[in-house]
Amino acid sequence: MKNQEVAALLYEIADLMEIKGEIAFKVIAYRRAAQTVETMSKDVEAVWQEGKLEDLQGVGKGIAETIAGFLEKGKSKHLDELKKGFPPGLVDMLELEGIGPKKVKLFYEKLKIKSIKDLEKACKSGKLRNVPGLGEKTEQNILQSIEHAKKRGGRMLLGYAVPIAEQIVAEMKKSGHAERVNVAGSIRRGKETIGDIDILVTSEKPDKAIEFFTKMKDVADVIAKGPTKASVHLHSGLQVDLRVLTDKEYGSALMYFTGSKEHNVEMRRIAIAKRMKLSEYGLLKSDKFVAGHTEEEVYKQLGMQFVPPEIREMRGEIEAAQHGKLPKLIELRDIRGDLQMHTKWSDGSNTVEEMAQAASQLGYQYICITDHAGNMKIANAMGQKEIERQRAEIDKINKHSDIHILQGAEIDIRADGRLDVSNDVLKKLDIVLASLHSALKKDNTSRILAAMDNPNVDIIAHPSGRLIDRRETVALDMPKIIDKAKETCTILEIDAQPNRLDLNDVSVRAAVDAGCLIAIDTDAHAPDQLGFMKLGVLTARRGWTKKEDVINTRPLDKMLKCLK
DNA sequence: GCCGTTTTCGGCCCGACTGTTTTCAGTCG
Numbered sequence: 001m002k003n004q005e006v007a008a009l010l011y012e013i014a015d016l017m018e019i020k021g022e023i024a025f026k027v028i029a030y031r032r033a034a035q036t037v038e039t040m041s042k043d044v045e046a047v048w049q050e051g052k053l054e055d056l057q058g059v060g061k062g063i064a065e066t067i068a069g070f071l072e073k074g075k076s077k078h079l080d081e082l083k084k085g086f087p088p089g090l091v092d093m094l095e096l097e098g099i100g101p102k103k104v105k106l107f108y109e110k111l112k113i114k115s116i117k118d119l120e121k122a123c124k125s126g127k128l129r130n131v132p133g134l135g136e137k138t139e140q141n142i143l144q145s146i147e148h149a150k151k152r153g154g155r156m157l158l159g160y161a162v163p164i165a166e167q168i169v170a171e172m173k174k175s176g177h178a179e180r181v182n183v184a185g186s187i188r189r190g191k192e193t194i195g196d197i198d199i200l201v202t203s204e205k206p207d208k209a210i211e212f213f214t215k216m217k218d219v220a221d222v223i224a225k226g227p228t229k230a231s232v233h234l235h236s237g238l239q240v241d242l243r244v245l246t247d248k249e250y251g252s253a254l255m256y257f258t259g260s261k262e263h264n265v266e267m268r269r270i271a272i273a274k275r276m277k278l279s280e281y282g283l284l285k286s287d288k289f290v291a292g293h294t295e296e297e298v299y300k301q302l303g304m305q306f307v308p309p310e311i312r313e314m315r316g317e318i319e320a321a322q323h324g325k326l327p328k329l330i331e332l333r334d335i336r337g338d339l340q341m342h343t344k345w346s347d348g349s350n351t352v353e354e355m356a357q358a359a360s361q362l363g364y365q366y367i368c369i370t371d372h373a374g375n376m377k378i379a380n381a382m383g384q385k386e387i388e389r390q391r392a393e394i395d396k397i398n399k400h401s402d403i404h405i406l407q408g409a410e411i412d413i414r415a416d417g418r419l420d421v422s423n424d425v426l427k428k429l430d431i432v433l434a435s436l437h438s439a440l441k442k443d444n445t446s447r448i449l450a451a452m453d454n455p456n457v458d459i460i461a462h463p464s465g466r467l468i469d470r471r472e473t474v475a476l477d478m479p480k481i482i483d484k485a486k487e488t489c490t491i492l493e494i495d496a497q498p499n500r501l502d503l504n505d506v507s508v509r510a511a512v513d514a515g516c517l518i519a520i521d522t523d524a525h526a527p528d529q530l531g532f533m534k535l536g537v538l539t540a541r542r543g544w545t546k547k548e549d550v551i552n553t554r555p556l557d558k559m560l561k562c563l564k
Numbered sequence: 565g566c567c568g569t570t571t572t573c574g575g576c577c578c579g580a581c582t583g584t585t586t587t588c589a590g591t592c593g
Contacts, residue, residue, distance in 0.1 A: 025576055029565040060566050098582090100591050133590095137583060185593090198593085224581055224592095231581090231592095241593080243580095256578095261593065268577040273569070279578060 001478075002071065003037050003044045009070055009079060010034035010063070015091045016082040018101035019108075032058035035262060037067075039315050041510040043479070045071055089115030096145040097223075097239075106131065120146050144221070148237055155193035156238060157468060159498025159535050162187060165197045168240060171216055172201055177209040180250060184257035185241075190310045190538030192468060192501045196239035200257050206244040213242045249281045252292035256280035263312035270302050270318070278302075310541040315509075329541045332534050334553040337366035340410065340433060340461060340495070340521035341530070345390050346371035347379045348525045352393060356403050358527035366404040366556045368431050369394065370461075373409040374420030376437060382409070384425055391428075404556055406430040410461055412437050417450035419457070426456035431563060433493070435461035445477040452481075452490040458563045459519050460485070462495035462502040478507050485516045489564055491551055494520045496536025497529075508543025517562055518550050 014030035036057045037044050047053055048071050053064035070076045093104045093116055107113035110131050113122055122128055123139040123146075165183045172181045178201035182188075185198030203209040210230050214222045223231040223239070231241045245253045256264060256279070271278035276285045282292025283301055291297040296306045304321040308329055311317045320326045341355055342348030348355070352369055359367045371390070372381035382390065387409065394405050408431035412420040419426070419434060426432050434451040436444060444465070451457050464476055485492050492511050495502050500523070503511065511518060520536040522529055540550065547553045551562040 023565095026565050028576075032566085058566070062565055098591065102590060133584065135584060141583090196593095226581055229580060257593085259593075264593090265577055272577080275570090277578090281579085 001043050001045070003040065006044050006067055006070060007034045007038035009076055010037065010066070012091065013066070013076075013079055013082060015094060015101075016079075016086060019086070019090055019094075019104050020082065021101075021105060029058065029060075030063065032262075033063045035314065039313065039506065041506060041513070087114040089118075092116055093119060096142065096149055098141055098145055106133070116146060116149075148233060148239075155195050157498045158187065158190065158192050158194055158501070158538070159532060161194045161197060161238070162535075164234075164236075164238065165199070168197065168199055168216070172199065172209070172213065175209070175212045177205055177212050178203045178244075180247070182254060184254055185259060188258050188309045189260065189312060190535075190542055192504065192539065196241060198257050199240060199242045200250075200254055201242065201244055202247050202250055203244050209244050210242065243280075245280075247293070248289075249292045251294035251296070252278065252282045252298055253280040255295050255298060258309050258312065260313050262314040263307075263318070266314060266318055267298075267302065270304075274302065276302075308541060310538060311544060313542070327544055327546050330537060330545050330547045330550055330553065332537045334547045334550070335364070335520065335533055335537065336555060337364045337368070337552045337559065338522050338524070338530060338533065339368040339406075339408070339431060339459065339519050339552055340370045340493070341367060341524040342371050342410075343369055345369075345382055345386065346373075350527055352390070352405065353397050353401075354527060355524070355530075356397060356401055356405055358530055360401070360403040362530060362533075364403055366406060366559070368406040368408040370408040370410045370431070370433050372412075373425075374412050376412050376420065379437075381412075381420075387425060387429075408433060410435060411457075413447045413451045414438075415447070417443075417447040419451060419454060423454070423456055426454075429456075430560075431458050432456050433459045433461040435463075436465045445480055448476070448481055449484050452484050452488045455564055457490060459491040459493050461493045461521070462497075462500050462523070463492055464502045464504070464507065466500065466502055466504075468499045468501065478510065482507075482511050482514045482516055485511065486514055489517075489562075491517045491519050491562065494518060494536045494539050496520060496522045496532040496534075496539070498532065498535060501535060501539045503539075503543070505539055505542035508540060508545055512543060512545050512549045516549075518545060519552055520550055521552075 010030050011034045014027050018027045048068055053059055053067055066078045090104055093099050111122055111127060113119050123143045128134045128139045129136050165187050169181050169183060172178045180202040182200045184200045186194045201209055206228055214225055214230055214232055218234045219232045220235045221233050229243050231239060233239055243257055268278045271283060276283055283290045283298050291301040299306045305324055305326050307317050307321050338359060343350060343352050343355055372379040373387055374381045391407050394407050398405050407429055409429050410433045413434050413436050414420055434457045448460060492503055494508060520540055522532040524530045551559050
């Protein structure tokens with residue numbers, strides 16, 4: 001699949017056109033097309049071969065030609081033309097807070113600044129202040145942006161941001177200056193990584209709320225502070241935005257602040273088509289307030305179903321909501337068990353009994369202990385004798401446990417596609433998870449296909465093998481894997497570890513659409529990691545997953561019937 | 565450059581905040 005490459009090409013063209021001073025709508029057009037290609041499940045190359053590029057949303061004659069040229073020749077004439085006369089470091093400057101295309105252009109033309117490094121030097125030597133429109137304050141702000149960029153080094157994992165956001169919500173509630181307090185933004189949408197934290201509050205005393213917010217103990221510096229809105233950096237480098245509103249406009253503001261931006265833009269467009277106006281202050285018809293107290297009422301007034309935050313990504317949710325065809329998404333409370341976790345028998349930090357007790361407190365009916373088995377010494381994998389001893393232990397605990405414990409194992413798929421444990425041993429386990437851990441460059445797709453053909457393999461664990469902050473998705477033919485999963489009745493997993501979330505949202509959706517069954521597991525290596533389940537459910541929801549698509553929403557007997 | 569329940573031409577989301585300006589451009593979300 002070359003979708004990501006094509007999207008990157010279109011984004012880069014957009015960035016360069018913007019710096020060049022191209023009219024805004026052209027730039028927007030390229031970004032929209034890039035987004036379509038980036039998030040669609042079909043292979044862009046296949047669409048091109050069918051001659052149907054122009055059927056894609058936001059792709060017309062011009063952009064279709066650009067894409068076709070790129071797919072044909074492996075490089076883009078259009079992009080090469082644009083790059084002429086532009087040093088490669090220019091677009092990097094767009095990553096800095098407070099720097100947009102106009103400033104980049106200005107820096108380059110007036111001061112020959114070609115990179116972030118040049119820019120830093122120019123600020124330190126006070127050269128920027130000589131340019132009309134720029135001043136001393138601008139220099140300081142840019143230096144600070146560069147510092148933050150160095151510190152932050154990209155986006156933060158959802159699983160790490162959620163506790164921080166919850167902490168801030170708790171503080172704001174305790175402050176006495178805010179009545180309703182919510183996390184909005186990409187955290188509310190459950191995106192796997194987040195750029196900043198958005199907090200929304202209603203308050204009778206906005207100035208007090210803002211004051212309290214900008215003086216919280218974790219705040220390192222204040223970026224912006226007005227009567228209704230403020231932004232700060234925490235000591236960790238993370239940016240937090242606060243917006244203060246009245247109760248009346250709470251719903252429309254929550255919508256606005258939740259995003260995605262693209263979803264909001266489309267919603268506003270729909271409002272205009274209906275001769276109304278949508279902003280964070282409500283839905284207005286000739287300046288008369290129509291809706292805004294709740295999100296539900298805004299969607300209703302625009303003739304749509306309520307769209308859950310997790311799917312507000314411009315992936316077809318608007319059309320579905322207009323036709324009343326949104327699925328009822330899975331919820332955390334639907335989960336009845338967790339089918340992947342580790343104990344001291346391999347690389348976990350607690351006993352079977354301790355994990356069972358923790359799971360029991362979450363209200364689960366069953367769990368599956370899936371310690372590593374085979375030859376993976378690095379994960380302290382169990383041998384055949386240990387598997388038998390573990391079985392005896394589990395049987396013993398099950399006699400007095402209020403939660404049913406299954407014995408499973410996580411088995412490595414070797415470089416040649418064979419499993420690391422013999423079928424005689426696998427047969428005796430309740431559930432077998434197979435997954436890639438090593439030799440990730442070697443023909444990953446056929447290794448997974450081979451594993452699925454094994455009648456003992458029930459679940460493919462963390463199928464793509466990615467680690468969000470360290471390792472890219474291994475090269476996989478996901479459509480092939482999904483087809484095979486359907487054919488062999490193999491379950492695909494969403495591993496809910498913060499740095500995995502694997503399958504990701506897009507792949508989950510493709511799998512569910514194809515009729516595959518999903519398991520959402522935490523892969524917990526300690527009791528508190530069982531709480532990652534909510535991240536897995538968020539990812540499933542982002543993939544339009546329903547309760548019935550997920551095997552561990554079923555009671556024990558029905559769940560077992562889903563296995564091979 | 566794209567697109568059509570207002571349109572095949574003329575629009576394309578909208579408001580807050582900052583820094584530099586004396587009325588606004590640039591940036592952000």
